[in-house]
Amino acid sequence: xxxxxxxxxxxxxxxxxxxxxxxxxxxxxxxxxxxxxxxxxxxxxxxxxxxxxxxxxxxxxxxxxxxxxxxxxxxxxxxxxxxxxxxxxxxxxxxxxxxxxxxxxxxxxxxxxxxxxxxxxxxxxxxxxxxxxxxxxxxxxxxxxxxxxxxxxxxxxxxxxxxxxxxxxxxxxxxxxxxxxxxxxxxxxxxxxxxxxxxxxxxxxxxxxxxxxxxxxxxxxxxxxxxxxxxxxxxxxxxxxxxxxxxxxxxxxxxxxxxxxxxxxxxxxxxxxxxxxxxxxxxxxxxxxxxxxxxxxxxxxxxxxxxxxxxxxxxxxxxxxxxxxxxxxxxxxxxxxxxxxxxxxxxxxxxxxxxxxxxxxxxxxxxxxxxxxxxxxxxxxxxxxxxxx
Ligand SMILES: [Zn+2]
Numbered sequence: 240x241x242x243x244x245x246x247x248x249x250x251x252x253x254x255x256x257x258x259x260x261x262x263x264x265x266x267x268x269x270x271x272x273x274x275x276x277x278x279x280x281x282x283x284x285x286x287x288x289x290x291x292x293x294x295x296x297x298x299x300x301x302x303x304x305x306x307x308x309x310x311x312x313x314x315x316x317x318x319x320x321x322x323x324x325x326x327x328x329x330x331x332x333x334x335x336x337x338x339x340x341x342x343x344x345x346x347x348x349x350x351x352x353x354x355x356x357x358x359x360x361x362x363x364x365x366x367x368x369x370x371x372x373x374x375x376x377x378x379x380x381x382x383x384x385x386x387x388x389x390x391x392x393x394x395x396x397x398x399x400x401x402x403x404x405x406x407x408x409x410x411x412x413x414x415x416x417x418x419x420x421x422x423x424x425x426x427x428x429x430x431x432x433x434x435x436x437x438x439x440x441x442x443x444x445x446x447x448x449x450x451x452x453x454x455x456x457x458x459x460x461x462x463x464x465x466x467x468x469x470x471x472x473x474x475x476x477x478x479x480x481x482x483x484x485x486x487x488x489x490x491x492x493x494x495x496x497x498x499x500x501x502x503x504x505x506x507x508x509x510x511x512x513x514x515x516x517x518x519x520x521x522x523x524x525x526x527x528x529x530x531x532x533x534x535x536x537x538x539x540x541x542x543x544x545x546x547x548x549x550x551x552x553x554x555x556x557x558x559x560x561x562x563x564x565x566x567x568x569x570x571x572x573x574x575x576x577x578x579x580x581x582x583x584x585x586x587x588x589x590x591x592x593x594x595x596x597x598x599x600x601x602x603x604x605x606x607x608x609x610x611x612x613x614x615x616x617x618x619x620x621x622x623x624x625x626x627x628x
Contacts (some may be wrong), residue, residue, distance in 0.1 A: 249255075251276055252284050252626050254530060258337060259294060260620060261433075266300040267307035272398050285312055291319055292374070293338070314338040314417075320376040321619035322416075324360060325383045325423065325611045326350060328400045330450040331451060332609055333363055336616030338623075340434075342608045354402055357411050362368055375415055379619035382408055382420040383453055383611035387470045393420040396469060399476075399488035400452045419618060424448035424456030424472070426614030427462050427603065429455050431566055432458055433617050435604045437563055445562040446603070446610070447474065447552065451572035452488075457560050472560070475500075479551050490547055495555075498548035501570050507543040521570035528577045546578055550585035557586070557594060568603030568610050573580035575602040 249411070254274050259265060265273075271281045288294040299308035314337075321336040333345045345367065346436050348359050367373075386398030386464050395406040428446035431438040442461060453475030457464040464471040475496035476489045483493030492510045494549035497503075501524040507516060508527055517523035530538035555566060567574045575582070579600060587596060603610050 243307035244598060248284075249627065251280065251290065252627060255281065255284050256288060256314070256627075257354070258295065259312065260340065263339065264297055264300075264311040264313035266311055268309055271299065292377070301509070301621070318372050318376050319367075319379065320623065321616045322364065322373075322380045322381070323612050323615040324363075324381070325609050325615065326356070326385070326398075326401075328385060329521075331356070331359075332612060333367075334593045334608070334612045334616075335367065336612075336619060338620060340616060340620070342612060342613070342616055344608065350401070353401075353406070359574070360370055361414075362414060363465075373416065375403070377446040377623060379419050379622060380412065380414060381439055381615035381619050382418075383423040383426050383615050384453060384534070385423050385448075385450065387468070388420050389469050390419070390421045390425075391464065393418045395420065396497075397489075398455075402488065416617075417622065419615075419622060420613070421618060422454060422456065422469070422613040424454035424464070424587070426456070426618060427568060427605075427610035428458045428614070429463060429617050430604065430605060430610045430614035434613065437599060437601075441563040442474055443560060443562040443564075445472070445556050445560050445565045447556065447565060447567045448569040449499070449501060449549070449567060449574060451502055453552070454569075455556070457562070459560065474552060477552070479554055479555075490569055494546060499545055499552055504541045504545045506546070508537060513537070517614075523574075524571050527599045528571065528573065532577060542578070546581055549578070550582045550589070552581065553586050553600070554589045557590065557598060563597065564599045564601070566601060566603050568605060572603050572606050575600055 255270055257272055258270055267281045271278050292315055294312050296310050297313045298311050300311050316337045319335050320338045323334045325332040331350045331502050332346050332347050334342050347618055350356055384398050385400055387396040389396055390545050393408045394599050395403055397404045410417055424446050428444055428450055444458045446456040455472035455474035457472035459530055476494045478493045479495045479498055480493035485497045486492055487497050502520050504527055505523045515523040515526040517526050531542055603623035605613055
């Protein structure tokens with residue numbers, strides 16, 4: 240980029256906004272110390288951001304020295320930064336996001352089929368518009384999908400477990416706001432890279448998204464690996480059984496997601512008339528994990544394949560991406576807590592010498608707020624910052 244006065248000013252503006260988003264309210268002096276910009280430059284840019292409704296003054300700083308307390312500046316909560324639809328095979332979560340990265344879940348609805356989904360989305364948007372402040376320039380509508388998504392033009396290329404293809408959201412959601420779509424695992428790895436201390440410091444992170452299917456989000460050298468056809472890191476569709484005749488929704492045979500999703504162990508447990516508590520597969524899987532922890536024999540047998548194939552998926556991730564951290568999450572966010580010990584034992588048996596010593600395995604830090612929901616808001620904020628003029 241050619242550095243001229245205008246682009247320099249823009250870089251400073253973005254830097255100040257990013258500082259306030261990441262660190263919360265701060266006085267102009269604190270921002271100046273961090274950014275190394277002069278107090279007068281900070282004041283000028285803050286006034287500009289304030290006139291654009293992006294920041295506002297809120298109260299006084301506690302970190303005061305003697306004398307007059309400095310005024311704190313914060314990103315505004317006057318408008319939503321995002322309205323989020325985290326689309327799952329069974330259920331869709333609706334949430335709203337703000338510029339300070341806070342999120343509020345609004346509701347959940349059954350995803351059912353494409354027609355009813357689009358109609359529920361439009362009704363929900365109408366409802367949110369009446370209850371919350373939106374801004375045509377600042378608010379984005381973000382969709383997270385289990386599948387291959389062209390993030391540049393908000394098109395679902397193929398969502399295998401929903402059997403939706405070539406769905407351009409900008410064609411079906413007629414709303415005067417920016418519409419963004421991305422893959423749920425990509426958004427999850429983005430959320431972790433901004434929010435968790437170990438991931439912030441890492442260059443290479445992998446998010447293994449386990450739900451009704453299996454997705455992958457790889458962040459390599461701080462960049463999401465989307466691939467040239469947006470199918471990068473689709474670990475769920477790597478083959479783990481070469482001679483398998485189990486056909487996957489993707490068209491291939493023997494894919495990881497046909498062996499290690501949350502569904503199979505539930506079906507296995509329930510096949511002889513037994514029932515697990517819970518309405519969805521995710522809820523039932525949680526019950527099953529608790530039985531596993533209590534050494535229940537049937538639960539252990541039902542989960543054997545899941546653990547075995549998941550450990551193979553993990554070793555494939557290690558040998559392909561060599562990440563510093565592998566984060567597991569999705570439908571049930573405590574897989575490593577319940578099965579980590581056993582998974583690690585099996586990974587160790589197959590790993591090349593020295594390769595897994597420095598790899599951190601853990602569950603996602605996101606529990607109450609789903610990781611793709613948080614990532615969707617981060618993406619909306621990023622887009623907003625990048626589109627500033
Ligand atoms: Zn597949």
